[in-house]
Amino acid sequence: xxxxxxxxxxxxxxxxxxxxGALAIRTLGNGxxxxxxxxxxxxxxxxxxxxxxxxxxxxxxxxxxxxxxxxTAGTGISGGGTSGAVTITNSMATEITAAGDxxxxxxxxxxxNLPIGTTGQVLTADTTVSPYKVKWATAxxxxxxxxxxxxxxxxxxxxxxxxxKVQLNAETFDTGSCFDSTSNYRFTPTTAGYYDxxxxxxxxxxxxxxxxxxxxxxxxxxxxxxxxxxxxxxxxGTSIVSDLIYMNGTTDYVELYGYVRDGTPSExxxxxxxxxxxxxxxxxx
Numbered sequence: 001x002x003x004x005x006x007x008x009x010x011x012x013x014x015x016x017x018x019x020x021g022a023l024a025i026r027t028l029g030n031g032x033x034x035x036x037x038x039x040x041x042x043x044x045x046x047x048x049x050x051x052x053x054x055x056x057x058x059x060x061x062x063x064x065x066x067x068x069x070x071x072t073a074g075t076g077i078s079g080g081g082t083s084g085a086v087t088i089t090n091s092m093a094t095e096i097t098a099a100g101d102x103x104x105x106x107x108x109x110x111x112x113n114l115p116i117g118t119t120g121q122v123l124t125a126d127t128t129v130s131p132y133k134v135k136w137a138t139a140x141x142x143x144x145x146x147x148x149x150x151x152x153x154x155x156x157x158x159x160x161x162x163x164x165k166v167q168l169n170a171e172t173f174d175t176g177s178c179f180d181s182t183s184n185y186r187f188t189p190t191t192a193g194y195y196d197x198x199x200x201x202x203x204x205x206x207x208x209x210x211x212x213x214x215x216x217x218x219x220x221x222x223x224x225x226x227x228x229x230x231x232x233x234x235x236x237g238t239s240i241v242s243d244l245i246y247m248n249g250t251t252d253y254v255e256l257y258g259y260v261r262d263g264t265p266s267e268x269x270x271x272x273x274x275x276x277x278x279x280x281x282x283x284x285x
């Protein structure tokens with residue numbers, strides 16, 4: 001009897017009698033039933049998997065062989081699901097509420113939104129801030145004031161052998177308006193930091209090695225730095241003082257003082273932008 005091309009199932013021939021045809025049909029049915037037995041059964045959600053290279057040889061397996069069966073959200077992601085259209089969301093992005101906000105860690109696997117700071121602030125580590133450990137803070141100063149003041153118009157009379165504050169009544173420049181050239185004749189910077197200061201005094205005194213002038217920088221009314229003693233070879237002595245001094249940017253101030261050693265009771269500081277001056281500039285915080 002003839003058979004089918006692909007699976008070799010027995011079929012009736014065109015000339016078979018009725019009784020022979022019925023047998024052939026039953027044989028064909030049994031062949032089909034036997035070949036497709038592996039397609040029976042299975043449970044809800046299972047899928048067919050090829051069991052061997054034999055035709056029609058399958059087995060039912062769980063639906064976890066390469067196909068996505070569920071989407072689970074982890075840290076920083078929300079949403080997920082096991083069926084249908086699954087949506088996931090970047091939780092870090094949705095945590096941001098305004099332009100410039102940043103996401104910072106608050107612990108193991110946790111995070112929060114840190115709102116943007118104000119103009120000019122910088123992000124600074126601070127372990128005392130909970131839970132962020134960072135904060136927005138005003139940046140340390142990157143610049144500070146500078147000045148140059150001098151004795152102008154007339155000389156300043158002084159008493160010999162006495163420390164006297166130089167009345168610097170004119171300014172070459174004063175970038176932070178921190179030098180008082182009208183009453184106290186002092187520099188009171190508004191930026192904390194280290195200042196490079198230089199002062200020069202030219203004074204009238206008697207000629208000779210026993211007579212000289214000293215320049216000094218006073219900090220908050222007390223001697224802070226004293227310059228080199230300047231002798232008076234021709235009745236005129238000059239002394240220069242220079243130092244690096246820290247000031248707090250609020251209450252600290254510096255002044256230029258002079259001392260003339262002389263045998264006469266009264267002498268003077270010379271005027272002029274190159275004769276008697278005091279200058280300073282902020283170096284760093």
